[in-house]
Amino acid sequence: MSLISVRNVWKEYDDTVVLEQINLEIDQRAFVALVGPSGCGKTTFLKMLLSEEQPTRGTIKIDDAPISPEPTADRGVVYQRYSVFSHLTVLGNVLLGRELQAGGPAGTLFGRLFGAEKALAVAEARELIAAVGLSHAESRYPAQLSGGMQQRLALAQALMGRPKVLLLDEPFGALDPGIRAEIHVLMRNLWNERALTIVMVTHDLPEAFALATRVIAFERRRNEPTDCGRYGATITQDFEIWPRRIPAPLDSLKPPGRDDPTPQTVSYRDDPVKTGSAA
Amino acid sequence: MRLINRRPVPRAARLLALLPFAAVLLAYVISSALRLAENPADKLLPAFSSFAAAIDRMAFTADPRTGDVLLWLDTFASLRRLFAGLAISTMVAVVLGIAIGLLPYLRATLGGFVTAFSMAPPLALLPILFITVGLGEAAKITLIAIGVTPPLVRDMALRVEDVPRQQIVKAQTLGASSWTIALRVILPQVLPRLLDSIRLQLGPAWLFLISAEAIAAESGLGYRIFLVRRYLSMDVILPYVAWITLLAFLMDVAIVLLQRRAFPWFAEARASS
Numbered sequence: 054m055s056l057i058s059v060r061n062v063w064k065e066y067d068d069t070v071v072l073e074q075i076n077l078e079i080d081q082r083a084f085v086a087l088v089g090p091s092g093c094g095k096t097t098f099l100k101m102l103l104s105e106e107q108p109t110r111g112t113i114k115i116d117d118a119p120i121s122p123e124p125t126a127d128r129g130v131v132y133q134r135y136s137v138f139s140h141l142t143v144l145g146n147v148l149l150g151r152e153l154q155a156g157g158p159a160g161t162l163f164g165r166l167f168g169a170e171k172a173l174a175v176a177e178a179r180e181l182i183a184a185v186g187l188s189h190a191e192s193r194y195p196a197q198l199s200g201g202m203q204q205r206l207a208l209a210q211a212l213m214g215r216p217k218v219l220l221l222d223e224p225f226g227a228l229d230p231g232i233r234a235e236i237h238v239l240m241r242n243l244w245n246e247r248a249l250t251i252v253m254v255t256h257d258l259p260e261a262f263a264l265a266t267r268v269i270a271f272e273r274r275r276n277e278p279t280d281c282g283r284y285g286a287t288i289t290q291d292f293e294i295w296p297r298r299i300p301a302p303l304d305s306l307k308p309p310g311r312d313d314p315t316p317q318t319v320s321y322r323d324d325p326v327k328t329g330s331a332a
Numbered sequence: 333m334r335l336i337n338r339r340p341v342p343r344a345a346r347l348l349a350l351l352p353f354a355a356v357l358l359a360y361v362i363s364s365a366l367r368l369a370e371n372p373a374d375k376l377l378p379a380f381s382s383f384a385a386a387i388d389r390m391a392f393t394a395d396p397r398t399g400d401v402l403l404w405l406d407t408f409a410s411l412r413r414l415f416a417g418l419a420i421s422t423m424v425a426v427v428l429g430i431a432i433g434l435l436p437y438l439r440a441t442l443g444g445f446v447t448a449f450s451m452a453p454p455l456a457l458l459p460i461l462f463i464t465v466g467l468g469e470a471a472k473i474t475l476i477a478i479g480v481t482p483p484l485v486r487d488m489a490l491r492v493e494d495v496p497r498q499q500i501v502k503a504q505t506l507g508a509s510s511w512t513i514a515l516r517v518i519l520p521q522v523l524p525r526l527l528d529s530i531r532l533q534l535g536p537a538w539l540f541l542i543s544a545e546a547i548a549a550e551s552g553l554g555y556r557i558f559l560v561r562r563y564l565s566m567d568v569i570l571p572y573v574a575w576i577t578l579l580a581f582l583m584d585v586a587i588v589l590l591q592r593r594a595f596p597w598f599a600e601a602r603a604s605s
């Protein structure tokens with residue numbers, strides 16, 4: 054059974070149809086790349102998966118249950134910009150992914166963790182920070198990070214929230230090619246090593262083919278200037294990448310013990326960061 | 333080179349900054365000397381020796397009638413009113429501004445009301461205050477609060493709406509409730525901006541304070557200058573005005589320092605957004 058199930062979804066704004074008749078089944082642990090011309094409704098579709106927008110018609114289900122009408126912790130997101138909080142350090146940003154879910158009176162009241170729970174979350178946050186290669190920058194604020202580092206931070210923060218589905222809207226669109234290639238390696242490792250299902254919007258076809266298990270194209274079938282707004286975009290292409298990309302089975306990935314060295318699969322070169330004024 | 337591209341070196345810039353002060357001082361000394369040469373009893377532009385005497389009388393000698401040192405008595409009374417008014421405004425602005433900016437129902441209910449209320453000239457409300465809460469401290473503090481709160485609330489609400497929508501959605505995907513979004517995402521990001529708008533409201537706050545004191549008070553910086561005005565005591569008024577200006581300036585500097593100290597991330601975040 055598929056994890057995400059999109060049935061006959063339409064999206065209209067006033068009298069323009071943006072998307073029509075979207076039907077889509079996405080499997081557990083798939084990595085779907087959504088491509089299409091600018092303005093065809095990719096972001097709109099992602100917003101509906103996120104419950105930031107509601108479909109005009111049709112239903113979206115995750116695990117066979119209709120998705121909540123507002124964003125919830127089962128769906129994480131990384132945007133091209135503004136994904137991290139400028140008033141928190143790298144560690145603070147990642148930690149927030151767990152603190153905002155803190156239960157109990159103290160968690161509900163302060164949105165923070167305390168004591169042993171906090172120590173556990175800090176250890177986990179540090180692991181994630183190491184996994185995205187930001188250990189050396191743990192106490193920096195986002196404004197002191199390069200664009201690539203900010204996006205890696207955004208990934209770590211989203212993963213800290215333990216989402217079932219990770220939604221990415223052109224997350225690497227603003228990065229330089231070299232940095233982008235590195236973050237692709239990271240992205241593939243993260244997907245490979247975690248129980249993640251990913252839907253990524255991109256306008257970069259090579260990126261889609263480099264990362265995804267499945268590429269889906271949105272397009273307006275009819276595009277006469279005279280019927281502006283009367284026809285929306287729909288899925289025109291949908292194919293699996295061949296040879297199949299199969300993620301590592303999760304039980305083969307035993308989580309590292311506390312005393313094991315942190316696994317560092319790639320070494321990150323990074324764009325220089327302005328320092329000096331930071332201190 | 334074009335004028336727009338010609339810059340003073342730092343030392344020259346500091347000297348240039350002193351220049352207008354020096355010029356005004358010089359102009360004063362000359363005019364004062366000229367007037368006093370014509371009429372030694374002239375009260376309009378007193379000599380610096382009269383200032384020194386007045387300052388000594390007001391700031392360093394106890395008043396023979398009451399035993400108080402008047403400048404400090406006035407300063408203490410005025411600052412207490414000013415801080416009380418600003419504290420009330422700030423607390424209301426934080427709570428109401430964030431709530432209006434974040435909660436669509438509250439924005440729909442109160443947004444227009446706050447805007448309309450902020451159009452009422454506070455000084456026109458002063459008689460109403462005197463009638464309803466009397467001539468005491470409460471009226472003066474309330475005037476400051478009434479004058480300063482609406483712009484602070486509106487600015488706070490706007491700053492909250494300026495927080496990128498993505499951040500609010502992001503926080504929800506991390507499991508936040510409305511309350512924890514306000515507490516952990518919005519509040520820390522708007523507090524440094526609140527300090528900015530308090531800085532801008534310091535001017536109006538002093539204006540309302542001095543006005544209220546001028547009309548009804550037994551002490552206070554504004555009370556004193558309006559009192560001695562009857563005797564044309566420029567030797568007291570001018571030092572008082574300079575002292576008020578200095579206090580306002582120091583408060584502005586203190587807020588800037590607090591902003592830098594308490595929100596180290598803010599300057600860079602503002603520059604890079």
Ligand SMILES: Nc1ncnc2c1ncn2[C@@H]1O[C@H](COP(=O)(O)OP(=O)(O)O)[C@@H](O)[C@H]1O
Pocket residue numbers: 066071089090091092093094095096097098
């Ligand atoms: N809130 C809205 N109101 C009206 N039209 C909108 C709104 N949001 C998006 N659109 C329209 O929907 C279309 C698709 O936008 P978008 O999903 O951002 O495209 P993409 O991400 O593929 O570039 C655009 O033509 C845009 O003008």
Ligand SMILES: [Mg+2]
Pocket residue numbers: 095096097
């Ligand atoms: Mg888009």
